[in-house]
Amino acid sequence: MTQSIPAQPKDTFDKAARHQRLLELLEAEDAANGEVGCGRNLGKGLSGYLSTRGVALDDEQLKRLLREHLGHILMEPDFDSITTQIQRRLESLVGQSLDSSSSFAPLLNSTNVTEHIPTKDLRELFQPQLADFCSEDTLEHLIGLSHQIIHKAVLQPRHTWSKPIWVLRGETQIYIVQETGSEAAIAKVKTQHPQETEKLEVITVGGILAPDQVISLNTNLL
Structure with a gap:
C-alpha cells in the first residue's frame, strides 16, 4: 500500500501568511516614513523588534528642542529625519540591552562631533520618557548617538538635497x-x-x- 505524505496543518500556513503580511506592513510603514531601502533586516529579530515598538520618544518635544537650537540652520524635513533616526537608534539600543550577549557599537570620536544641543538638555528630555525602559548606560549611548545624528544633519541638511x-x-x-x-x-x-x-x-x-x-x-x- 502506498503511504501518502501527511498534509501540513492549515494553521501552519495561516501563521506563515500572517508573518509575511506583518513584514509587508512594516515595510510599508518604513516607506511611508521615507525610509525605503533602509536596510533593516528583521529576520529572526522580529519578536525583539516588536517588543521595542512601544518604546518611543515624544517627537514634538524633540523637534521643539531642535528648533530652539538649530532653527536658524535646519528646517522641518531635517527635524523629521533626525527624530526618525534617533527613534530607530533607541529601538536598536533597547533591543541590545534585552540581549545580554550584545554590546553597544562604539561611538565615533567625540572630538569630531559638535554638540549642537547641550548634553544636559538632551538628558533632561530623554530621561523622564525612558526611565522605565533604559538603563543609564543605554541613555548615555543614545545621547552620544543623537549628537552624531544631529551633527551629520547640520553638515548635510536634508532640505538642501537635490530634487530627483x-x-x-x-x-x-x-x-x-x-x-x-x-x-x-x-x-x-x-x-x-x-x-x-x-x-x-x-x-x-x-x-x-x-x-x-x-x-x-x-x-x-x-
Whole structure:
C-alpha cells in the first residue's frame, strides 16, 4: 500500500501568511516614513523588534528642542529625519540591552562631533520618557548617538538635497525634469512646453539635474 505524505496543518500556513503580511506592513510603514531601502533586516529579530515598538520618544518635544537650537540652520524635513533616526537608534539600543550577549557599537570620536544641543538638555528630555525602559548606560549611548545624528544633519541638511529627476514620455517627446514629485514635474513640462497636451508617462526617477531645467528629446531619435 502506498503511504501518502501527511498534509501540513492549515494553521501552519495561516501563521506563515500572517508573518509575511506583518513584514509587508512594516515595510510599508518604513516607506511611508521615507525610509525605503533602509536596510533593516528583521529576520529572526522580529519578536525583539516588536517588543521595542512601544518604546518611543515624544517627537514634538524633540523637534521643539531642535528648533530652539538649530532653527536658524535646519528646517522641518531635517527635524523629521533626525527624530526618525534617533527613534530607530533607541529601538536598536533597547533591543541590545534585552540581549545580554550584545554590546553597544562604539561611538565615533567625540572630538569630531559638535554638540549642537547641550548634553544636559538632551538628558533632561530623554530621561523622564525612558526611565522605565533604559538603563543609564543605554541613555548615555543614545545621547552620544543623537549628537552624531544631529551633527551629520547640520553638515548635510536634508532640505538642501537635490530634487530627483523625472523622465517623462509624451506622444512624440521624452522630457527630463527636476522636481520634488511627479505632479510638479508634469506641471513644469507643460509650463515650458505648452504644446504638450497629451498625457505624460513616468518612465523613471532618480539622480540630479540642473535646477529649473527641462530637457526635451524627440522619441523618433531614440
